[in-house]
Amino acid sequence: MLAFQKIIPEALKRVSKIQTPYLQFKRTQVCVGHSQEKGIILGVYSDPDDVKGASFTQTALDFDKESGGKMSHALHVAGTIPKLGEYRLLLETHPGFSVVAMAGLGPECVGYNEVEDMDEEKENIRIATSVGARGLQNIGIRSIMTESMGSAESAAEGTALGVWVFQEMKEVKRQIPIPGIGLYDSCDYTGWQIGLQKASAQNLARQLSEIPSNILTPIGFAQSSVDILAKAGVSVEVKVKAWAKIMDLNAFLAAGSGSCEPPVFVELSYYGCEPDTPPLVLIGKGVTFNSGGLCLKTCEEQKDMRGDKSGAAVVVGAMRAASALNLPMNIRGIIPLTENMPGPCAVKPGDVIRSKSGKTIVVEDTDFDGRLMLADAMTYAGIYNPKAIISIGSHFGNTTTAKCWRLMWQTQATTT
Known part of the structure; x- marks a missing residue:
């Protein structure tokens, strides 16, 4: 813990x-x-x-x-x-x-x-x-x-x-x-x-989503998830940076490498039917503040970036509602939490990162943090043998690149 x-x-x-x-x-x-x-x-x-x-x-x-x-x-x-x-x-x-x-x-x-x-x-x-x-x-x-x-x-x-x-x-x-x-x-x-x-x-x-980023840091968001969902009958597991390194979540770690706030990986589990039934997986983007990293956003663009954790917030709300309504299904929630900030250890344009899937990623813009997090989170979700994966978040730009729809189609996965 x-x-x-x-x-x-x-x-x-x-x-x-x-x-x-x-x-x-x-x-x-x-x-x-x-x-x-x-x-x-x-x-x-x-x-x-x-x-x-x-x-x-x-x-x-x-x-x-x-x-x-x-x-x-x-x-x-x-x-x-x-x-x-x-x-x-x-x-x-x-x-x-x-x-x-x-x-x-x-x-x-x-x-x-x-x-x-x-x-x-x-x-x-x-x-x-x-x-x-x-x-x-x-x-x-x-x-x-x-x-x-x-x-x-x-x-x-x-x-x-x-x-x-x-x-x-x-x-x-x-x-x-x-x-x-x-x-x-x-x-x-x-x-x-x-x-x-x-x-x-x-x-x-x-x-x-609205709570300021200096109050709801990645660790603070994880603590809030525990406080809210544990009482609702939802299992909450909080994984730290050392665990993410062992699991080769390198793209996720790179997204928050410039921040002094340590990244956190939260897993939520709700069981509404037989435990071996394939679950629905919800992935929520949890960037508690997104400055753009070294490719810094303007002040005007940054002022609302506390809302870049809205995907994670939706997953927490959905899990609590599922438990309250006793939905007859299994749901897994995955919330990668980090802060995208410039810093001496921040990921740089041109860096090459090997993701959990084994594929290498060339970072063209450090503001594309969501794609890095999403790539590792979706690969990790495969351990649950899910019947469907729903990604939730403020994914700007060409998210089909991160979601690899063509590769998923080639493996005969159902996409919408």
């Missing part, structure tokens, strides 16, 4: 907050009383060919009747119907809620998109509830109810994503209150809970 060295106390203190649920949720069928801090999200369909044509969801129709037509009248006075991704706030139109957010759902009955392999109706619900929730949060609403709009799961996911704010680095007095969220019109409590779990995983990934 890794003996973690010099981990910033503040990092552990702040990162530990990730384990705390930020969302409160409740279930209700009837709303009574009046509160200046209570709002609700309702859906409205719009016809792209008719800017004034619109139809309410069934719950919105019922609300409009209860309000004596005030909602439909307010939208008519506004002149335009909210499109997908837009919303309108209606004040004092219903006795049970001080604010009603009418969120645009786009056209009705859009169905499944075969090209994008996506249920557009559910995606539209996520978008509508997300923008509606953010609109209510921005005006200080503390309790947000949402109708299901046909999918309680998608409504929960969108609402929870909408109210999330990264503010762990702010003083408590400057933080924006996170409102409680609840389902209004549906009995699909199971779907609501699944949606909350999905949103929680995505928000965890967003949070890990």
Whole structure:
């Protein structure tokens, strides 16, 4: 087990907050009383060919009747119907809620998109509830109810994503209150809970991606992974630099050779079926900060490079969600963690590195660190005999070179 060295106390203190649920949720069928801090999200369909044509969801129709037509009248006075991704706030139109957010759902009955392999109706619900929730949060609403709009799961996911704010680095007095969220019109409590779990995983990934690189170093990220996933029933193994040398992960080591922060290789294991069943392998690029190395990025390019660990963050979130949802499959997560910095030992343009696969790599640009890490990580993943490998990360440039699609095709591996 890794003996973690010099981990910033503040990092552990702040990162530990990730384990705390930020969302409160409740279930209700009837709303009574009046509160200046209570709002609700309702859906409205719009016809792209008719800017004034619109139809309410069934719950919105019922609300409009209860309000004596005030909602439909307010939208008519506004002149335009909210499109997908837009919303309108209606004040004092219903006795049970001080604010009603009418969120645009786009056209009705859009169905499944075969090209994008996506249920557009559910995606539209996520978008509508997300923008509606953010609109209510921005005006200080503390309790947000949402109708299901046909999918309680998608409504929960969108609402929870909408109210999330990264503010762990702010003083408590400057933080924006996170409102409680609840389902209004549906009995699909199971779907609501699944949606909350999905949103929680995505928000965890967003949070890990946003934490500054001086706090979430490779070692700090590994420690956070242990803290988060060990309690979720996911096995976490942390491998150090000496192990990587023994395993000939030379390309991975070269990517972070210029940094004073030691590289870390994290393996995650979730078992949802028989242990000998071939797993799905998730590989997350974990560059906690990417300066470009000796081929230095500009200041403008570097300012957001704390987000180069987003692939690793997604893998952590996905593993926690898989465990929470008890998915009937085996999943392995591979997270190579390092920092790409200039330094006396940094890899140089023109250097030749022998990767774990035995192939030599000529470094043309030290900013192509992701290709080096990915090459070794994908080769290492072969020990699991995976049924599929999914690479996740901010892989800029020609990633097909690193992924070797042609070589994989020649070996009759299935690629997409």
